[in-house]
Amino acid sequence: MIRIKIRRFHARREPQELMQEWEVKEGSTLLEALTSIKCEKDPTLTFRSGCRSSVCGSCAVRVNGKEVLACAYKPEEGDLVEPRRFAKVIKDLAVDESEAFKTLKSAKAWLGEPKEDAVVTPEDEKRTERQSDCILCSSCYSACPVLETNPAFLGPFALTRDWRYVVDPREGDIKSKIDTIQRNGVWDCTLCGECTAVCPQGIDPKSDILMLRTKSTQMGHMDPNMGSFGSFGLDF
Amino acid sequence: MSDVLIIGGGGAGLCAAIAAKEAGVSVNVLGKTYPIRSQTSMAQGGINAALGNVGEDSIEAHIADTLRSAHTLGDENMIRRLCEKAPEAIGWLDSIGVPFSRLEGGRVAQRRLGGAGSERACYAQDYTGLKILHTLYDTALGMGVEFLDELFMLNFIVEEGRVLGVTAIDIGSGEVRAIGAKSVVVATGGYSGLYRGFTTNSSATTGDGTAAAVRAGCVLSDMEFVQFHPTALKRSGILISESARGAGGYLLNSKGERFIDELKPRDVVAKAIWEQIESGEDVYLDIRHLGEAFIEENLPQERKLAKLYEGVDPVIDLIPIKPVAHYTMGGIEVDSNHMTKIKGLFAAGECANAHVHGANRLGGNSLLETVVFGREAGEGAAQFAREHGSVTPASSGQFEKDRGFVAAIPQFTNQIDFYEKRDFMGKIFYRNVGIARSEMGLKGVLAAIRQMQKELPFMGIADKSMEFNTNLLEFIEFGNMVELAEIVLVSAIGRNESRGAHQREDFPAEDDEKFGGVHSLSWKEQGVLCNEFEGMR
Numbered sequence: 102m103i104r105i106k107i108r109r110f111h112a113r114r115e116p117q118e119l120m121q122e123w124e125v126k127e128g129s130t131l132l133e134a135l136t137s138i139k140c141e142k143d144p145t146l147t148f149r150s151g152c153r154s155s156v157c158g159s160c161a162v163r164v165n166g167k168e169v170l171a172c173a174y175k176p177e178e179g180d181l182v183e184p185r186r187f188a189k190v191i192k193d194l195a196v197d198e199s200e201a202f203k204t205l206k207s208a209k210a211w212l213g214e215p216k217e218d219a220v221v222t223p224e225d226e227k228r229t230e231r232q233s234d235c236i237l238c239s240s241c242y243s244a245c246p247v248l249e250t251n252p253a254f255l256g257p258f259a260l261t262r263d264w265r266y267v268v269d270p271r272e273g274d275i276k277s278k279i280d281t282i283q284r285n286g287v288w289d290c291t292l293c294g295e296c297t298a299v300c301p302q303g304i305d306p307k308s309d310i311l312m313l314r315t316k317s318t319q320m321g322h323m324d325p326n327m328g329s330f331g332s333f334g335l336d337f
Numbered sequence: 338m339s340d341v342l343i344i345g346g347g348g349a350g351l352c353a354a355i356a357a358k359e360a361g362v363s364v365n366v367l368g369k370t371y372p373i374r375s376q377t378s379m380a381q382g383g384i385n386a387a388l389g390n391v392g393e394d395s396i397e398a399h400i401a402d403t404l405r406s407a408h409t410l411g412d413e414n415m416i417r418r419l420c421e422k423a424p425e426a427i428g429w430l431d432s433i434g435v436p437f438s439r440l441e442g443g444r445v446a447q448r449r450l451g452g453a454g455s456e457r458a459c460y461a462q463d464y465t466g467l468k469i470l471h472t473l474y475d476t477a478l479g480m481g482v483e484f485l486d487e488l489f490m491l492n493f494i495v496e497e498g499r500v501l502g503v504t505a506i507d508i509g510s511g512e513v514r515a516i517g518a519k520s521v522v523v524a525t526g527g528y529s530g531l532y533r534g535f536t537t538n539s540s541a542t543t544g545d546g547t548a549a550a551v552r553a554g555c556v557l558s559d560m561e562f563v564q565f566h567p568t569a570l571k572r573s574g575i576l577i578s579e580s581a582r583g584a585g586g587y588l589l590n591s592k593g594e595r596f597i598d599e600l601k602p603r604d605v606v607a608k609a610i611w612e613q614i615e616s617g618e619d620v621y622l623d624i625r626h627l628g629e630a631f632i633e634e635n636l637p638q639e640r641k642l643a644k645l646y647e648g649v650d651p652v653i654d655l656i657p658i659k660p661v662a663h664y665t666m667g668g669i670e671v672d673s674n675h676m677t678k679i680k681g682l683f684a685a686g687e688c689a690n691a692h693v694h695g696a697n698r699l700g701g702n703s704l705l706e707t708v709v710f711g712r713e714a715g716e717g718a719a720q721f722a723r724e725h726g727s728v729t730p731a732s733s734g735q736f737e738k739d740r741g742f743v744a745a746i747p748q749f750t751n752q753i754d755f756y757e758k759r760d761f762m763g764k765i766f767y768r769n770v771g772i773a774r775s776e777m778g779l780k781g782v783l784a785a786i787r788q789m790q791k792e793l794p795f796m797g798i799a800d801k802s803m804e805f806n807t808n809l810l811e812f813i814e815f816g817n818m819v820e821l822a823e824i825v826l827v828s829a830i831g832r833n834e835s836r837g838a839h840q841r842e843d844f845p846a847e848d849d850e851k852f853g854g855v856h857s858l859s860w861k862e863q864g865v866l867c868n869e870f871e872g873m874r
Contacts, residue, residue: 128648140760143799145802151370156378157373173645211476212475226438233436233464233468235471236378266434
């Protein structure tokens with residue numbers, strides 16, 4: 102047996118937040134450990150789960166400050182389990198996912214104007230095979246330090262999904278997608294790579310954002326940081 | 338209030354939503370999870386269409402294979418429609434951006450799955466369901482479909498034989514709400530969750546919509562037919578894809594002997610494995626001879642999951658496996674327009690029984706059904722909404738009843754642990770309502786389930802809070818499971834023969850004279866379960 106700590110939260114309890122320690126079986130996944138705590142010891146423990154095999158994206162949490170899928174992580178002695186960041190905690194490890202998901206709509210992450218005669222070659226498909234492996238677990242969103250200072254930032258997964266459609270030969274309106282991600286989008290990223298480090302599917306949002314920057318420049322957009330630098334000089 | 342309300346945001350629900358939206362009506366999609374969390378994400382193999390992109394194929398061959406696999410319980414007209422519309426369905430998925438694997442020149446790649454006479458399954462690596470589901474979600478967002486996420490449906494609101502909406506718990510707040518609509522599509526998935534601990538399915542696959550439908554007056558049919566997947570990890574029931582055997586993997590017993598042609602249909606292989614295990618053998622999947630390079634390239638998911646859950650590395654170790662529940666053929670009986678017995682209530686996907694899978698589903702046909710029949714159900718619901726307009730419920734009876742029920746659950750005595758009972762149900766279902774069944778075993782489980790029904794008021798919950806109470810939701814799910822368990826058992830006990838996925842040790846032969854083309858029907862009258870075999874001779 103090993104001991105893990107879980108940060109718990111309940112809006113109507115005093116104190117709202119508390120740290121609880123549990124003994125769990127060594128060698129099982131974190132999701133199995135959470136499930137056995139819930140079913141055998143404390144049914145009030147709250148978390149999301151689903152497929153148990155890393156495709157439904159329900160169970161991402163933070164362990165020792167790093168995002169993991171509970172179903173794909175084996176806890177170790179002393180681990181600290183917490184809810185994901187940049188989402189309101191509803192209860193214990195369950196956070197409000199709706200805000201993060203709104204970025205998909207803001208980024209227009211879908212095929213906008215399908216081209217009828219488009220041909221998708223194996224190379225085209227391979228180009229965004231990884232990106233389309235995304236399970237929307239929000240690990241990258243929770244890991245992104247930009248959201249600490251700019252809650253309106255579109256965040257990694259929405260931008261990756263945008264890139265997946267921007268390079269799709271079937272997309273007939275790349276411009277409006279690129280236009281949408283200029284504000285609170287590609288230029289706000291600090292390229293720190295935290296998103297890439299935590300993605301359970303091995304996706305690299307940082308490099309997708311770099312590609313989107315190049316595309317943006319090609320389509321006549323400018324890095325606003327450069328621009329503001331100029332106006333900085335004029336204003337003062 | 339919307340024109341069309343969809344319950345469930347998996348493949349069938351999203352296809353229905355998109356089709357209804359295209360038809361020009363307003364659409365809400367309500368689900369207990371976010372759409373992309375649905376069971377559809379777990380579908381790996383592919384989606385069938387006789388495109389002939391790789392090998393020679395024809396729609397007639399697709400129809401014939403599906404009919405054969407259905408063991409006389411398939412409706413040829415429905416199967417014909419499904420297969421004829423399959424190429425157009427792939428075309429549509431392609432047009433909205435599904436990243437299918439491709440052939441040189443850009444055609445969609447296809448591969449052969451068990452029971453198919455040709456390379457018929459279109460796929461996106463081993464993420465076919467995931468990629469279709471996410472693309473559908475993106476498309477629905479782009480079209481302005483409204484999502485009511487994390488609302489748990491309790492019951493349908495029905496007056497004078499017509500559906501007027503549903504009651505649901507808003508999971509975040511715990512409030513019970515009534516949500517009205519001119520028509521409703523239920524697309525809530527199957528009931529493999531009854532086999533808890535012994536299923537490849539998500540823990541959320543508890544048949545909530547199917548249970549609500551039978552409570553509301555719908556007929557359920559062929560509920561005894563549950564498909565078992567031959568190769569799941571022994572400890573967890575996690576799926577090891579058929580592609581491991583397709584690529585040349587062996588099945589071995591404890592003595593290291595092969596005992597079955599690994600490429601036979603699922604029901605045959607599952608049964609052979611079951612017999613080995615029953616005779617005291619352990620069964621393993623052996624892919625060591627395929628080599629590390631091949632495994633890393635083609636079966637990386639399998640390697641990862643085997644390491645994680647069994648602590649073995651398939652490159653050097655045998656993988657311990659067992660067959661587990663994978664797909665439920667039975668479901669809500671629908672007519673050829675996907676409407677249930679209740680006017681305005683449509684059903685599609687795994688929760689429905691549109692008579693295309695019969696006694697045994699063919700790999701690659703379930704995703705196809707979600708797309709083709711999901712869209713048809715959405716179109717049907719949109720048309721119904723336009724033709725019938727809105728009706729204000731005469732009474733708030735259902736809402737009051739369900740709000741009262743949810744408020745009462747925290748008062749249940751909680752002397753019996755339902756989590757323990759839920760695990761127990763999984764175990765006895767697997768042992769006795771699994772691959773090999775007999776009257777004695779089935780009747781024993783039925784007695785246990787009826788006891789659980791009586792004990793429900795003595796079960797209950799420890800978490801008394803309103804917000805995001807998963808203890809409460811799991812208890813309600815358990816209630817739905819108990820409701821469906823009885824129906825599966827009564828149907829399995831009545832079918833005194835072996836057919837497709839329903840294998841009776843005491844009646845080992847397919848009895849066409851008595852049961853050929855005969856469906857089991859189950860419904861409730863004043864809360865009492867009724868069951869008959871339609872037109873049994």
